Amino acid sequence: MRVAAVYYDGQQARPHPVTLCMEGDKLLLQGRDIARREALADLSIPPPLGNTPRLILFADGGRCEIADRQAFAKLLPDSASNLVTGLENSWPWALAALLLTVALVVGVYLAGLPYAARVAADHVPPQLSAQIDEQFFASLDQTLLKPSALPEARRMAIQHRVQSLSLPVGGGKPARIEFRSAPQLGANAFALPGGSVVLLDELVNLAANDEEIIAVLAHEMGHVAEKHGLRQMLQASVVGLAMTWYIGDVSSLLAAAPTVLLETRYSRDFERRADAFAVDALRANAISPSRLADMLQKLETAQQAKKPDDAAKSGSALDYLSSHPNTEERINRLRSQ
Template structure:
């Protein structure tokens, strides 16, 4: 014990919001509480019955054993009082009092957060996506297709039976060359709102729009796009994207404390965009390998990417800078087209 020491503060009795000025004095093995306005008699508490909170703002809170609370301003008097009480600060309080230690903690938190975002979340999503049985994911696809058809997002195909047969014949070798035979269902749909496109759902459903077939020079060019979509199916990118977005949305929601805020949705999309670009590169590589297995050139896919980009520029949906990825690379879900074409060109030359 370092001897007597006193400090003044405000006492809240839990019955009224009006504080009472008091003086706390260390005496022997306890603390005497004296009401400065004379409204109550002196009281004594043993040191072990007192509970100090962590420093917060300009005051320090002390819980008394009878449910009352005392707030004491921080400063030299409080420090001397705590020393006289024999109070030892917890490690976290000591850390908070050191600017260097706080800086180190923030740096460690930033490194851990980045590592979790860059590697932890994708690994977790990949494990979850691969662990789900095919039947469960196929059910998701069926429900999703029903929803798309109901809202007229997709319309019945206008392709003739002969055109569809030619396309399926061009795609069949790619289906057979896959190393993991995840069930794949191919759909042709008219989609004026979407335009020339193809997309894969999480469970193995691949949709090819009539507009893409119209843009393609040959059925083999359409098959090359399907080879890319089979890469998404093989790696379950659709499902992993859903899982990743859910994890990131949950983290951002906890961080901001507002699940309904627009910033939550926007931040989740921005953070998840890098994952989407990685998925597109992985699907391009898979498609290129699949084309080579069937003795076709990956340049078929490169030519389709170029045709899709040129069409988007002609229709005003894309500018030259956006197509090159000069300004939108961070938020774009796809890598710049020139980069993708160059990767496919190198794959065709190997």
């Protein structure tokens, strides 16, 4: 059988009317002043695409268009698979490609992104860190936080105690300790991404002695030493940017950003590392790590005593609450030190 086609030689735009036929495993192309005989193996035949003409591509750039798809199917039954069989043939590959892509994205997210964030966090200059925290204070002081009601002498005493702590190598002294009150949040302390630590009156009042306060601050210093807040913030920004790119809507994302950052919680791993830092720091200052366990227990009890809707309202920027489900595990680990 012969099939009508249009041939382009790949050099000039001029179409040549030709006929195609098979000779064994070779395709024979004949026109008025043209003839080619090519092994099928040397030809590229793209799968059918919608209702467009079928194509045969030659290695030298030549190209054949066959408008009669039925005739093409008879001429080259093997490569004339319809759309459904085409999909059947290609879906395992498509699925494999999709799975590979997902695995890659997850892999980058799980390993690459935290690594990049850690490296980047180490290169954030102190002035920028300070600015970041100022932004946080500007926002938090208008919403969740109120001025501390602790007597100045009490605040000075705690500050002094923190300044005179000797810490394991690697630092971790907070850039500053800020005293605030937040009845809505309850007893708590948290480190901001730039390295400031916020200590709430409610926690100071809940502690039985200064060692318990220092124990909590030592844990926060663990977050500061390893820049957990900054790393988490950098990661969230990257994910935010990616989402913006994907969704294409910047404004809604920007509007949600402060809330998202506040509600970002430390990972279990960060909590474990901050606890380990606290254990070392407390030991180095002759304070038993079980002071932190005592305090965690009290915070847990205080939180459970809160009304459920209060607890829901206070679910922001809460370091101790954030680790709620793991608290018992953390207490046991601290007591066994």
